[in-house]
Amino acid sequence: MQSFIQNIINGLAQGSVYALVALGYTMVYGVLQFINFAHSDIFMLGAFAGIYVAAWFAGVNSSILLTCIVMIGSMMFCTAVGLTVERIAYRPLRKAPRLNVLITAIGVSLFLENLGQVVFGSDPRVFPALIQTQSLFGENDVSLNNIQVLVVVVSFVLMFTLQWIVKHTKLGNAMRAVSFDLEVANLMGIPTDRIIMFTFIMGSSLAGVASVLYGLSYPKIEPMMGVILGIKAFVAAVFGGIGSITGAAIGGIVLGLAESFVVYYGLASFRDAIAFGILILILLFRPAGLFGVLRREKV
């Protein structure tokens, strides 16, 4: 029972990070209908940006203030990269076949990964411990530390904020219109290009926060770290039904919990395969995901 609770705690903390990254995938997919493979590498760049920002502001004494600064710095950097990628690589292909956009996204992703290896080197870096890990309670049986709490709380606050933006603001309304039908939204006077930019801004800044939270919990940062995490986050997004924000959040947490239990039951070497197993099952039985709506193809 105790280990059961422990697994839930670990799974929640891990799943929240997946969920934050998954939100970026789901929003871009909702609006433009393609997998932004580069999203996971924006996440990776965010973590590196976090390392540099933390080094610049090393003089700041308050650890909470420093964490906030690092998060904001990482968000800004991710946003800049996300917007650049959108402008240079994706916008010229807006009318191209979806396959071309997909291939370009893979190209951008490889480019960022390899550039990361050239610039940062392929050896792992250590993400600075901005906040000292303190155990809140429990020593042997069930333990919970302040970083796990921080990760879960920040993630949930962001998810609810995002949900509010999408459901209750004019911007969110426009985003939903664009995701429903880009051309018609354009005809109705919605500045689609600007809305798509906002989507990238939101997705990328969530990736920035996620990368800092990830760095705080697993301080090993390397240029290839986005690959597997990105795929898992995408799986989470598909699991919940792509385009659905609640779905992405729940998908991320379910995946985190599933992994945590798989590792606990001694199948650690299959940890990375579990995500794909879940994905294949869900797509076979509910192709639109848990909360997705299947759109029929019309001639």
Added chain:
Amino acid sequence: MNALKQLGAFVLIVGALFGLNLLLEETINPYVLRVVINCGIAIILALSLNLVNGCAGQFSLGHAGFMGVGAYLSAFLTTVLQIPFFQSGPGVAVAILAGGLAAAVAGYLVGLPSLRLRGDYLAIVTLGFGEIIRITFLNIPEVGGARGLPAIPRVSNFFWVYLIATLTFIILLRIVRSSAGRAIISIRENEIAAESMGINVARYKIVAFVISSFFAGIAGGLFAHYQGFIDPNTFNFTRSVEVVIMVVIGGMGSLSGSIIGAIIVSVLPEVLRGFSQYRLVIFPLVLIVVMLVRPHGLFGFQEVWQVFKKKRVEPKKNAVLNQAEVL
């Protein structure tokens, strides 16, 4: 008469390859030969992937997985099992063929979800299958697990690799030009239209997947018996993407384009070795630029010789057009 001509051409190719093999092994240095042979294996991979990605329009990102199945099964037969038959020359050929068949079975299994999924979802599912195959090999101690499988008999050489590459090219070209091939292409053009014309879309999708993974498996077997050593990470996601890049650069649906794509992708890194640090950065950039500038790849849907033929035909077309205007 035509069949006789083709047979003659084939004998000529075999003879030429055999001669080249002897010549190359004597003259050029082992490093260049290695690049050339790896290029041959890449050609088989690119050609086979083109059937699924280019002709059928089903985006598959798990080609390395099928290659892995072929490589592992054939290496398992020739190396781990210790049966004398499989250590002889024909035995290795049988083993590689068995690897191809095993890959075809895997292709059948991966083809099944393609009936329900399309586009990006299929890409991510095939990617998942490829990774699952790789992780499974990692967890089978009999074939070395993460340490890999060493001491595989090194029997493939220039002759065999290029003979099979030629055969793959001819067979795939014949398939694409048969009625089955046309059916496969019609799926790419418009699935709903194809179905309403009475084409069994589900069946031909599976057929494309099975044929494609069969050849990928053969390529894997050749690769294993050329390198003499395989480990699960040889068949990772990066390898799949590499093959996709070959197909995309050459032109989706253009078989001869795939050959050129494969040559570019496998030779370019060697040429750029001087900038070794940056070559992996330049590569994806090439891909992005090709997508932006030539969305259908270098040769589009056409074969290389058609691209050049078209230029000569064009004036005629205009002449007819002008006539029509006059009338």
